[in-house]
Amino acid sequence: MRLHKIDRDVGLFVITLLLLGGVALKFPDFITPRSLADLLDDTAILVLLALGQMLVLLTRAVDLSVAANLALTGMLVALLNQAHPGWGVLPVVILSPLIGALLGAFNGVLVWKLKIPSIVVTLGTLSVYRGAVYVASGGAWVNSNQMSESFLGFIRTQMLGLTVLSWLAVVGVILFALALRLSVTGRNFYAAGGNPGAATYAGIDVGWMQFLAFTASGAIAGLAGYLWVSRFAVAYTDVAQGFELQVIAACVIGGVSISGGVGTVAGVVLGALFLGIIKNALPLVGVSPFWQMAISGLVITIAVILNARGDHSSPRRILEEARP
Amino acid sequence: MQRRRLMAGAAALLTMAGTTLAGANLAMAADKPVKLGLVAKSLGNGFFDAANKGANEAAKELGGVEIIYTGPTTTTAEGQIEVLNALIAQRVDAIAISANDPDAVAPTLKKAQARGIKVMSFDSGVAEDARTVHLAPSSDALIGEACLNLISDAIGGSGKIAILSATPTSTNQNVWIGVMKKDLAEDRFKGLDLVTIAYGDDLADKSYRETQALLKQHPDIQGIISPTTIGIVAGAKAIEDQGLSGKVWITGLGLPSELEGHVKSGTVKSFAIWNPIDLGYSTAQIAVQMVRTPDAVGPGKTVKVGRVGEIAFDDKGLGAMAKPFTYDKSNVEEFAKIF
Numbered sequence: 001m002r003l004h005k006i007d008r009d010v011g012l013f014v015i016t017l018l019l020l021g022g023v024a025l026k027f028p029d030f031i032t033p034r035s036l037a038d039l040l041d042d043t044a045i046l047v048l049l050a051l052g053q054m055l056v057l058l059t060r061a062v063d064l065s066v067a068a069n070l071a072l073t074g075m076l077v078a079l080l081n082q083a084h085p086g087w088g089v090l091p092v093v094i095l096s097p098l099i100g101a102l103l104g105a106f107n108g109v110l111v112w113k114l115k116i117p118s119i120v121v122t123l124g125t126l127s128v129y130r131g132a133v134y135v136a137s138g139g140a141w142v143n144s145n146q147m148s149e150s151f152l153g154f155i156r157t158q159m160l161g162l163t164v165l166s167w168l169a170v171v172g173v174i175l176f177a178l179a180l181r182l183s184v185t186g187r188n189f190y191a192a193g194g195n196p197g198a199a200t201y202a203g204i205d206v207g208w209m210q211f212l213a214f215t216a217s218g219a220i221a222g223l224a225g226y227l228w229v230s231r232f233a234v235a236y237t238d239v240a241q242g243f244e245l246q247v248i249a250a251c252v253i254g255g256v257s258i259s260g261g262v263g264t265v266a267g268v269v270l271g272a273l274f275l276g277i278i279k280n281a282l283p284l285v286g287v288s289p290f291w292q293m294a295i296s297g298l299v300i301t302i303a304v305i306l307n308a309r310g311d312h313s314s315p316r317r318i319l320e321e322a323r324p
Numbered sequence: 325m326q327r328r329r330l331m332a333g334a335a336a337l338l339t340m341a342g343t344t345l346a347g348a349n350l351a352m353a354a355d356k357p358v359k360l361g362l363v364a365k366s367l368g369n370g371f372f373d374a375a376n377k378g379a380n381e382a383a384k385e386l387g388g389v390e391i392i393y394t395g396p397t398t399t400t401a402e403g404q405i406e407v408l409n410a411l412i413a414q415r416v417d418a419i420a421i422s423a424n425d426p427d428a429v430a431p432t433l434k435k436a437q438a439r440g441i442k443v444m445s446f447d448s449g450v451a452e453d454a455r456t457v458h459l460a461p462s463s464d465a466l467i468g469e470a471c472l473n474l475i476s477d478a479i480g481g482s483g484k485i486a487i488l489s490a491t492p493t494s495t496n497q498n499v500w501i502g503v504m505k506k507d508l509a510e511d512r513f514k515g516l517d518l519v520t521i522a523y524g525d526d527l528a529d530k531s532y533r534e535t536q537a538l539l540k541q542h543p544d545i546q547g548i549i550s551p552t553t554i555g556i557v558a559g560a561k562a563i564e565d566q567g568l569s570g571k572v573w574i575t576g577l578g579l580p581s582e583l584e585g586h587v588k589s590g591t592v593k594s595f596a597i598w599n600p601i602d603l604g605y606s607t608a609q610i611a612v613q614m615v616r617t618p619d620a621v622g623p624g625k626t627v628k629v630g631r632v633g634e635i636a637f638d639d640k641g642l643g644a645m646a647k648p649f650t651y652d653k654s655n656v657e658e659f660a661k662i663f
Contacts, residue, residue, distance in 0.1 A: 030540075042536075134367070134368060139367050139369070139373070140370065141582060143582045143584070143585060144557075144585040146585075156565065231532075232528040232529060232532055232558055233557075233561045234528055234557050236528075236554075237368045238527075239528065241398075241527070280536075280537065283533065283534045283538075284541055289492040289523040
């Protein structure tokens with residue numbers, strides 16, 4: 001089983017390299033170190049969010065509220081920074097994952113204690129959180145000149161050739177890889193979603209694992225809220241509208257099963273990078289904007305098909321309850 | 325309606341009895357206030373908030389006018405239809421709308437007209453038979469020309485330029501791009517070389533990415549025109565992050581409050597936008613006249629609009645305000661406080 005999963009990741013790695021090579025043929029500058037650093041910068045937020053989403057998917061749930069959580073937390077910390085520019089970036093970096101974790105924990109409690117299907121819960125909180133952005137901001141934008149220098153500068157700081165934003169993604173990937181492989185809690189995520197019945201008999205509280213997954217996904221979404229607002233230097237109500245679908249797409253391309261229990265960190269990273277390459281390459285190779293969406297959809301579908309051969313798990317299970 | 329006619333009759337009698345015209349106006353104002361529904365493309369957009377400010381200024385000036393400022397939360401025609409139905413149910417006297425889709429909202433507006441509600445569009449128009457008049461913020465020709473003048477000024481008259489638009493199907497964007505292409509063929513802009521048009525879909529992340537791609541694809545590009553507010557903000561940030569401030573200029577249409585920082589950092593030399601306050605002011609003036617003196621407003625007529633002056637509508641009911649106003653270092657701070 002493990003061998004099979006590694007095979008899949010290798011397959012995706014090859015597909016990603018082929019894609020990168022194909023773009024480079026048409027546009028050689030795409031693989032200069034500078035361009036690749038830009039690409040990593042652009043994909044960092046997606047990588048982080050996809051890691052959080054993977055945890056949730058592993059436990060047979062799904063978190064549709066990540067983009068709304070990102071928008072709300074991003075707006076809140078932007079407003080905080082606007083009101084107290086002198087406080088610097090530290091409170092923002094600490095508060096954003098906390099706010100996000102609270103919003104995620106709210107999802108988690110509803111799924112855990114009230115046993116409502118996660119797709120319903122997060123579809124609801126998606127609107128609640130997005131609506132709260134309007135309430136918090138009164139509909140107004142927070143613009144770059146209303147953000148303090150450290151708020152904007154922190155993620156752009158260069159360290160060893162990469163920005164802090166890119167390093168955050170790298171650190172996130174390493175932490176996730178270690179925690180999911182080595183810690184008991186990490187293994188329990190797989191167990192809770194892979195076979196909830198057996199997990200329960202083994203003493204794992206499946207609902208609690210789901211709660212943890214939602215809280216972690218929320219914390220990441222919150223941090224991503226700050227990262228997003230700082231990167232694009234504007235906070236407005238439609239920030240990251242619909243981005244949750246890209247996050248889920250990155251997971252699915254990366255081989256995470258939407259029916260729980262299956263997925264690797266390497267796969268998710270490759271899935272996110274794959275999407276990032278497509279998004280950055282399409283405008284560069286001069287594809288007509290009318291074709292861009294169709295082409296990116298087609299490439300994603302092909303990647304999923306190539307990557308999903310031999311995966312016989314039933315997609316029906318996402319709607320079932322994840323308990324015995 | 326019956327009641328209003330009676331009141332108007334009473335006012336006329338009073339006038340005949342020797343009271344002054346002011347007395348008649350007083351009688352009008354004492355009547356049920358004119359309710360004007362001002363429908364934005366979406367709420368939370370600084371442009372429409374400013375237009376609302378102008379409309380309220382006009383309402384105060386005219387007296388006896390109540391502005392109901394509303395709109396959907398996202399820029400969809402469906403959302404506007406819901407909002408319009410709510411306004412019809414509230415029995416407003418007039419509706420002024422900036423439409424997300426010229427045709428999708430038309431049936432609902434016709435329903436409003438059938439119930440005696442006066443309908444006009446402003447900023448972004450609707451189908452001709454669904455409204456009495458349309459007030460454009462500026463004419464398409466003036467906007468296209470202004471964008472070219474701005475970029476020409478920023479890059480010193482000659483060089484390669486690109487356009488960063490919203491979605492490829494956005495009507496007003498495409499009209500402006502068409503005007504620019506036509507003007508570029510003329511002698512006065514012969515130094516400008518338009519190399520490509522990119523589409524940022526009015527999303528900050530896509531606009532940012534498209535700008536990055538533009539800069540890589542055409543390293544010798546000198547200027548970018550973005551006639552859309554999110555495009556110009558995200559594009560300016562992308563240029564700054566690439567360390568190209570002062571080498572690549574971006575200009576176009578945007579709000580002073582959103583661009584103040586980029587003007588100060590030197591990525592945007594100057595930009596333009598029509599004055600949304602004046603637009604809202606004129607819209608309210610015209611809409612109220614449509615209710616109080618229906619015969620005075622319509623295709624082929626010239627309407628007086630308070631402090632703004634006069635606006636002439638052509639035989640299709642199209643009227644335009646002046647050419648867009650240019651903002652730069654000298655005045656952006658002052659206007660950023662307003663919108």
